Amino acid sequence: MKSLILNRLADNTSGYHLPQHPVDCPCCGLRQSVPALQPGEEAHCTRCNQHLVRIERNAINGPLAYATGSLMMLVVVALTQYIQIDLAGLHVTLTIPGMMRVLIAQDFGFLAEVMFMLTFGTPVLFTLLCLYVYGGLKAEQALPGMLYATRVMVRLRGWMMVDVFFISTLVAYIKIISYAQVIFGPAFYLTFILAILLIRTAQSVPEHWIYYEIQRLAGRNPTTLVPTAHTISCSSCLYEQPANRKICTVCGSLLYARRPLSLRVSMACLLAAIMLYIPANVLPMMITSNPLGTQANTIFSGIEYMWQSGDKVIAMIIFSASMAIPILKILAMLILIYSAGFRPLLSLPSLTRLYRFTESVGRWSMIDIFVVIILMAAFRTPLAKVAPGAASVYFCLVVLLTMLSALYFDPRLMWDKMRTSSSHPSSPTAGQS
Ligand SMILES: [Zn+2]
Ligand SMILES: [Zn+2]
Incomplete structure (x- = not known):
């Protein structure tokens, strides 16, 4: 067992923590021991430097605040003017839902769906799930479907593209200004804040620790199983599980040593x-x-x-x-x-x-x-x-x-x-x- 690189970033001020326990690195597969972590601390793999887990300094209130802020921004961005274009006396006012309506009207429903999912649907669902899971953790209550909500939340993390959309607007702006006058609306500036808030929210939800907390609320401790030849580290939550199981009892994912096929x-x-x-x-x-x-x-x-x-x-x-x-x-x-x-x-x-x-x-x-x-x-x-x-x-x-x-x-x-x-x-x- 090797000890991990440990970055001590803050003093422990809350009761949340993660005890020392074994994990297999999800990137290189090396079995190692994560030292006991307090809020503000993080652990990386000793061999490939893969980020394993980081507990937020404000373990519960931080993600709750970021997710609430993101959700509010999403609503305001969807309801307000994004940009206004003046071309030869004609004013075109654009909102993000308006752009999707134009796509559907032009028979590009597939692009409208993709744009809706990447810039609005996924972020909304992600922040709602984040509020649900962290709401349960804050209230110290095991809410129904919390494990499932965490699994979906983790998967949605890579499919939010508000930042890409913001940069795309800047590129489009440089093209439009050669033909027309462009005035940015409030939604444009808020999209920038929204993109940063979503990135911060996504960074602040460490599933490895969330699963530990959910199990702790149910009176179980997933870190106690000692690794042997008959155990396997779950690829999703990283906790040790008996190798003969099909489904992980900690996070509910399919259990495998390497992703099948x-x-x-x-x-x-x-x-x-x-x-x-x-x-x-x-x-x-x-x-x-x-x-x-x-x-x-x-x-x-x-x-x-x-x-x-x-x-x-x-x-x-x-x-x-x-x-x-x-x-x-x-x-x-x-x-x-x-x-x-x-x-x-x-x-x-x-x-x-x-x-x-x-x-x-x-x-x-x-x-x-x-x-x-x-x-x-x-x-x-x-x-x-x-x-x-x-x-x-x-x-x-x-x-x-x-x-x-x-x-x-x-x-x-x-x-x-x-x-x-x-x-x-x-x-x-x-x-x-
Ligand atoms: Zn590694
Ligand atoms: Zn698991």
């Missing part, structure tokens, strides 16, 4: 993404029309047009989001899947860094989709009209599929493969970071 599902999502990336690049992404004619741009011709017309910054942002990130992400996933299934192509620290990078950047590819949606909502008069092309749907699917591919990939398989393929028994510990 991880590489196959991950590869299937990736192959689908690669196939859809072809129509996403060949078909038009955005169709613009004015009294002088209609122009259909693919992702690449759009970037080329912007570069030539002097919008070099937007050209570079769209190039990074729509071409560089998806291609790099697809290549990275191919390297990761090959390394875990056949032979490690890079050193384990490099593969781990590649995995974390791939997991974190994928969502930013949605910038182009959001920009097209904002432009479409802004320009919908006969004088200037923007419509999404068929490629927008394919591209949206590419982004979602590559995110799923990374989600299903179990990084522990890379460490397992290195251990079995290496003739040097000391190699697994070479990944100190």
Whole structure:
């Protein structure tokens, strides 16, 4: 048993804590002992530096405050004006629900659903679940379905894209101001605060500790089971469980040592993404029309047009989001899947860094989709009209599929493969970071 890197960030001021207990790192699989943690302290894996758990300084009130703030902001952002566009005497006032209505009216219901889920539905559900779970913890009451609520909350965390939408608005703004006057409404500025609040809320809900607290309310202590050859560390909550169980008794997730069919599902999502990336690049992404004619741009011709017309910054942002990130992400996933299934192509620290990078950047590819949606909502008069092309749907699917591919990939398989393929028994510990 190795002791963990422990960052002491604050003095203990509340009764909440986490006793010392064993965990298997969810990234590299190393079994280790988490020391007793107090509010404001966090633990990382000794081998791959994976973040394991951090108890908020204000363990209960902090997340409750962030989630309440986020929910209030979400309501205000949905109800107030986002931007106003003045073009040749015509005023177009945009709200976020208004943009979704325009999408549905133009028969792009799928994009409307995706935009609704990523910018509103997921954040609302996430904050409500957060309030429910933390409300129960604050009242020291085991509420019905708390484990299920925590599991859903944790899964929703990576699917909130208010920050991506905010950056997309800035990109769209640079494009719009060459044609029209733009006035930002209160919802725009509040979206920035909302994005920060949501990131903070997502950071402040450590599921490993929440499951401990929920079990404690039910009179159980999940940290007592001593790891043996007949126990297994749950991949979701990280607590030790008897290996013969199918479902974890601490968090209710499926119990497995490595995610079943991880590489196959991950590869299937990736192959689908690669196939859809072809129509996403060949078909038009955005169709613009004015009294002088209609122009259909693919992702690449759009970037080329912007570069030539002097919008070099937007050209570079769209190039990074729509071409560089998806291609790099697809290549990275191919390297990761090959390394875990056949032979490690890079050193384990490099593969781990590649995995974390791939997991974190994928969502930013949605910038182009959001920009097209904002432009479409802004320009919908006969004088200037923007419509999404068929490629927008394919591209949206590419982004979602590559995110799923990374989600299903179990990084522990890379460490397992290195251990079995290496003739040097000391190699697994070479990944100190
Ligand atoms: Zn690790
Ligand atoms: Zn569990």
